Amino acid sequence: xxxxxxxxxxxxxxxxxxxxPSPFINILYGxxxxxxxxxxxxxxxxxxxxxxxxxxxxxxxxRDQPKCTVFGQVRHSGSAMLNIGxxxxxxxxxxxxxxxxxxxxxxxxxxxxLPLQLINPDTFQLLEGSPxxxxxxxxxxxxxxxxRDFIPLWKRLQKTLKQRNSLLRHGRMSSSINRSVxxxxxxxxxxxDAELVKASESVHQLRQEYFEQLAPVFHEVLGQLTNxxxxxxxxxxxxxxxxSFAEVLAEGVERDIQSxxxxxxxxxxxxxxxxDGINAIDILSRGQLKLVVCALKLAQGLLFYQKTGKQxxxxxxxxxxxxxxxxxxxLCSILQNMKSQVFITCVEQSALSDCWLPEVNxxxxxxxxxxxxxxxxxxxxxxxxxxxxxEIEHE
Ligand SMILES: Nc1ncnc2c1ncn2[C@@H]1O[C@H](COP(=O)(O)OP(=O)(O)OP(=O)(O)O)[C@@H](O)[C@H]1O
Numbered sequence: 194x195x196x197x198x199x200x201x202x203x204x205x206x207x208x209x210x211x212x213x214p215s216p217f218i219n220i221l222y223g224x225x226x227x228x229x230x231x232x233x234x235x236x237x238x239x240x241x242x243x244x245x246x247x248x249x250x251x252x253x254x255x256r257d258q259p260k261c262t263v264f265g266q267v268r269h270s271g272s273a274m275l276n277i278g279x280x281x282x283x284x285x286x287x288x289x290x291x292x293x294x295x296x297x298x299x300x301x302x303x304x305x306x307l308p309l310q311l312i313n314p315d316t317f318q319l320l321e322g323s324p325x326x327x328x329x330x331x332x333x334x335x336x337x338x339x340x341r342d343f344i345p346l347w348k349r350l351q352k353t354l355k356q357r358n359s360l361l362r363h364g365r366m367s368s369s370i371n372r373s374v375x376x377x378x379x380x381x382x383x384x385x386d387a388e389l390v391k392a393s394e395s396v397h398q399l400r401q402e403y404f405e406q407l408a409p410v411f412h413e414v415l416g417q418l419t420n421x422x423x424x425x426x427x428x429x430x431x432x433x434x435x436x437s438f439a440e441v442l443a444e445g446v447e448r449d450i451q452s453x454x455x456x457x458x459x460x461x462x463x464x465x466x467x468x469d470g471i472n473a474i475d476i477l478s479r480g481q482l483k484l485v486v487c488a489l490k491l492a493q494g495l496l497f498y499q500k501t502g503k504q505x506x507x508x509x510x511x512x513x514x515x516x517x518x519x520x521x522x523x524l525c526s527i528l529q530n531m532k533s534q535v536f537i538t539c540v541e542q543s544a545l546s547d548c549w550l551p552e553v554n555x556x557x558x559x560x561x562x563x564x565x566x567x568x569x570x571x572x573x574x575x576x577x578x579x580x581x582x583x584e585i586e587h588e
Contacts, residue, residue, distance in 0.1 A: 194307055194504055195534040196236065197274060198266040203255035204238065205231035206562070215556035216268075218528070218535050218549060222542040223560035229538035232560065233311075233508045236536060239263045240307035240506070242279050242288045242300045245315075250281045259283050267307055270503060275306055301336070301344060308337050308497060310490050313510035319486045320474050324463035331428075331464055334493050335403045338500045343399055350392040350459060357385045358454050365453040375450075382446060389458070390439045396459045397430045397438075404428040404464070410496045415488040418523050421481055423469040431461035483515050491527055498531070509537040512545070522548050529553050 195216040201207045206228045221229045230246075234253060237245045238261070244253045254261040260282035267275045280289040290297040297303055318326050335343050364378040408426050415424060432441040441457050442449075449455050466473040466485060473485060494505050507528060512521060525548035528535050539545050542557065549555050 194270070194506060195268050196239075196265050196307075196506065197268050199236065199239070200264040201232070201235040202263070203258040203261040204235045204253055204263060205255060207231050207235060208255060212558065214534065214536070215554045216534055217532065217553055218555040219537065220542065220545055220555065220557045221536060221538045221560050222540065222557065225540065227560045227562055229560050230510055233313075233510055233536060233538065235263045236265075236506065236508055237309060237311065238279055238281070239265045239277055240304060240309040242281070242290055242303055245311055245313070250286070251283060253281065254283055265307070277303070277306060279303070304336070308503070308505035309508060310494050310505050311508045311510070312487055312490050312512070313508070314515065316486045316490065317479075317482060319489065320466060320482050324461065327464040328462050330489065330493070331400055331404065331462070334407060334496065335399050337497055337505075338403060339399055343396075346392060346395045346399070350389075350396050353385060353389045353392050354455065354458065354460060357382065357389055360385065361449050361455065362453040364450040378450075379446070386439070386442050390442065393431075393438050393459045397462070400459070400462060401428060401430065406500070407492055407496055410499075411488055411492040414492045414495065414527060415485065417527055418488055419481070419484045419520065421468075421484065424473065424485060425467050427465045427467070429463045429465060431459045431463075432457040480516060480520070484520060487524055491524075491531070494533060495531060498533075504531070504533045507533055507535040509535060511538055514540075521545070525549065
């Protein structure tokens with residue numbers, strides 16, 4: 194998928210702009226605070242109807258405006274152009290999503306139309322953050338590669354788990370007062386546990402299959418990015434490797450009742466990253482951690498392409514400040530070989546000037562608070578291209 198045209202209205206400091214990006218590499222450069230990340234936010238909103246920086250909608254909407262809107266023409270390989278529009282209003286937690294004239298009710302439907310991979314300074318959280326970050330990463334892949342199977346299973350799992358946890362909470366409250374209520378709860382738990390076992394085993398199976406496909410692609414990409422050796426990925430399903438989930442649930446039920454929640458299950462799954470047996474976050478440098486995270490994200494994009502024939506769009510924020518020149522070059526080289534559409538931001542345009550092959554379609558946008566001359570020589574040795582200016586209302 195590629196964004197052919199992007200129209201943004203009232204997103205952060207972007208009042209109103211329209212761009213026609215390159216289907217391959219798009220460089221957004223400009224001073225701090227000029228609005229580069231805001232452009233990435235707009236694309237993220239187009240793909241997921243939410244911000245990547247905040248759970249709230251308010252920070253995304255331009256100050257003093259009631260709502261923000263982004264519209265995109267998205268080209269799918271071998272098929273017609275899709276018109277996608279997403280609007281979020283200050284006074285309403287809901288969103289409006291239209292795809293080719295139809296209203297969509299769920300963001301998961303929207304996400305299928307524009308799969309995105311974000312690499313930004315916060316992506317460190319993938320290794321440093323809680324297992325939830327890594328589960329979300331894993332589920333992105335399972336969702337996009339095995340969509341039809343995964344979504345109904347996932348919903349069933351969430352529903353069953355919610356029911357079980359509510360019974361457990363009820364059990365915890367009743368345990369000291371009423372033995373017969375507790376007995377009833379135990380009986381009900383047996384029914385829900387049977388359902389939970391089925392849903393959990395199925396979700397685990399899809400995750401495991403996906404993980405086994407991802408791991409070799411990750412190692413290949415990591416090898417292209419850096420000569421770091423000894424990195425190992427492993428998948429933890431959320432309960433131990435020896436016993437069945439039914440056994441684990443049965444053995445842990447008293448403990449679960451005492452604490453009022455389920456200790457084991459796919460809601461505890463994780464991807465573990467180790468180097469020579471030691472947790473990667475305890476041994477790798479910041480830059481090396483970043484490279485591992487980049488390799489995970491790139492591998493996911495590559496595998497998505499291998500399995501579906503579709504490309505995802507990469508949003509790369511502030512890359513030069515995170516990586517040294519050789520690693521930056523290696524990452525850009527992988528991105529251009531993938532032939533995905535990439536939006537990449539930097540402060541100094543020169544930081545990314547020697548990263549691309551002459552035949553690659555690179556479009557450069559100078560983001561600044563005001564107007565800019567339209568013609569620029571982009572890179573020495575390259576033909577003269579037009580640098581499009583994003584006109585951003587002066588605050
Ligand atoms: N809701 C909002 N309404 C108006 N302006 C906003 C809003 N949110 C953020 N801004 C402003 O938008 C400007 C652009 O922010 P953005 O993060 O896009 O900059 P950037 O070009 O990525 O900067 P940097 O290089 O420092 O990361 C900043 O001055 C910021 O304060």
